[in-house]
Amino acid sequence: MADAKKFLNTGVLLLLLVGFPLVSFIYLRGGSKYRKEAIETQEDFGKMPNLYDLEPVRGSLPPELKGAMTVVGWLDPTKEDGTRLYGQMLDSLFQQFRDSPNLYFTTIMLAEDPEAAADEFATRYNLPEDPMLSFLRADERSFATTGEAFQLPLGEYDSPGIQPVVALVDSSLTIVKHYDLARRDETVGLVQLISLIIPLPEKKEIILDRGKEL
Template structure:
């Protein structure tokens, strides 16, 4: 009986001294490796062009985007399928990251009545007035020019807004990634990369559609 108790005590001691630290080490090493691999997927598409030349029609850009991450999207309300997916995804992204610091979502908008269009879009997709969200007015020339400057992966006959493609800009204002939010894997990839760099508040679950877990 005494020998059995001694063996149990020794086993518990070994578990505390060796087992738990080893598991923690392997977990942390795996997490660090995953983070490095995810960050390594970032590319370099050049510096973000100056968006302050575009007029803000809803919300506004912060005085300085250096040190922050920015997700830039293109919205043409006449392209209804792309607008719908972009609105749903922007709502989902905002809901997940709304309390995260140093993260901004800005939308370059092409519309005849940009202020009214931005307000209608925000109302339709539950986007509040928030410093994190801004809409910038563009004419046809600047709409196409910004897409080209951000090197959006568009088809030969495509124009911005047909597909809900966004560009991710890092804290050094380098364009590091493009994501087509109509593709589930790319939408998940955007959330995962941002959450690795700017943690989700209160460790929220990654969600693609509101109320639906991935």
């Protein structure tokens, strides 16, 4: 009986000293590898143009974007399908990451009355006045040229806003990725990459499906 108890104690000790640390090491190594692979998917589409040249119509950019991550989108309310998908996804992304540090969502708008259009869009898609959110006025020329400067993957005859394509800008102000929010896999990829770099608020989990095509 004493030998069996000694054997059991030895087994428990080995589990504590070797088993659990080994499992933890394997888990952490796998997580580190996943994070490295995700980050390596980033590319380099050049430096973000100066968005401070565009007039804010709802909210405003922070004084400094360097050191933060920024998701930049284009909104033309006359493009109804693109507007609907962009609104749904922006709502989902904001709700998921609201209160996360150093993360901003800014939207470049083309509209006859951009202030009214931004307010209507924000009301429809549950986007409050928040330091994380801003909408910037653009005329037809700046709307197109910013799309070109961000190297959006558009067709020859397409313009920004037809598809809900966003650009991700990293902390060095480099444009590192484009995502078409009409595609679930790309939206999930955006969520995963942000969550690897920007911590989620406490007690919140990554949400991959809020019933809004995310």
